[in-house]
Amino acid sequence: HIDILMETGIINTILAILYDHENVTDDLICLTLWTLSNLAGDQSVKVKERLLSSSICDALGRMLLSNKRQSDAITREFGSVLINLSMNPPKVHVEKVLPLLQLLAFILSKNITSKDFIDSVTFSLHYLVSGYCQDGLADYFQQLGLIDLIVGRLNDQYMPVVVNCLRILGCLLGGDDELTQKVIDAGILSHLERFLQERKPKIKMLCLWLLANIGAGNVQQIGLVLRQPLYDLIKRAALVEETQIAKEAIICLANSAHRSSFEQKNFLLTDGIIEVIFQNIEAHDNDTTLCVLRALHDLLTHGEELEGMVLSLIHISEPTRQAEISYAVFCLKKK
Secondary structure: OHHHHHOOOHHHHHHHHHHOHHHOOHHHHHHHHHHHHHHHOOOOHHHHHHHHHOOHHHHHHHHHHOOOOOOHHHHHHHHHHHHHHHOOOOOOOHHHHHHHHHHHHHHHHOOOOOHHHHHHHHHHHHHHHHHHHHHOHHHHHHHOOHHHHHHHHHHOOOHHHHHHHHHHHHHHHOOOHHHHHHHHHOOHHHHHHHHHOOOOHHHHHHHHHHHHHHHOOOHHHHHHHOOOOHHHHHHHHHHHOOHHHHHHHHHHHHHHHHOOOHHHHHHHHHOOHHHHHHOOHHHOOHHHHHHHHHHHHHHHOOOHHHOOOOEEEEEEOOOOOOOOOOOOOEEEEEO
16 A cells, blocks of 8 residues: 555655645644654655655755744654654665764754654664664764764753663764774763763663673773773672673673783782672573673683683684674683
8 A cells, every 4th residue: 555655646745745834734744744654664665765765854854944843743743754764674775864864963963952852863863873883874973973962962861862872872882993982082981980870770781781892892992991980880880780780790891801901901800800700690691601701711811810720711702892682602621
């Protein structure tokens, strides 16, 4: 039915109404946006590509720019359109979503007070970056100034927006060291330190995930994770928080140990890192256990502090930053 509807010229009708939004009623705008949202939510790649290849994003941006359509109903339908346009599958070519990314960047740069609308915008950005980060979309985040805009939104008082922004940044930190540095330069660490001192478990878990990804970076980036007071906050989370939060903290510390310098390993060993990451290891899942064993392998090969241990790691997968799920492959042998 959607294919038949598309052949009737529905996109052109929607565009005509959106471009003429100043001369039509709010009810018609709402109905048009509702129709567009339903089209955007279709699971056909063909439909999604046709919508994104049209000037829909330009029409939406112009309507927003006029500042004459601010009713709650219109804002709600507008947010629904953004989310459905961003959702994948279907996954279209990364260049097809650039107009949408530009629209979302434009919206974030404006002083829009509707918390639910900004929630929709940041939720849409999370959909995009989680689906296209490995396809080069992260480069466009940098070019459009989105990294600074998203980090700035961490000051938002509406927690769903903060959660969305942390998830976006976590995906970006899962990229290469250069992209990680861009996020660091935008001021992410001061926010993570602040959030770790608050009593919001979901926020803490996300912050520790971000720090684990930073800890999978280069020596300089690891040094930032091991700097006070951030390091003490991570270690405290590993020791005293409930299991899920402790797990993220342990992965963060284990990642930092893995690629750390000789001096950094000395610091971690002196500080008793092994006892920290091995506590309650039987309660952790396989991914966390493998991460801890990987860190142990690197510490075992570090120096004389651990001579006499009975296990030696003979093969392990290359380190990668965490996605939603991470895996490692290893074998153990007795010495």
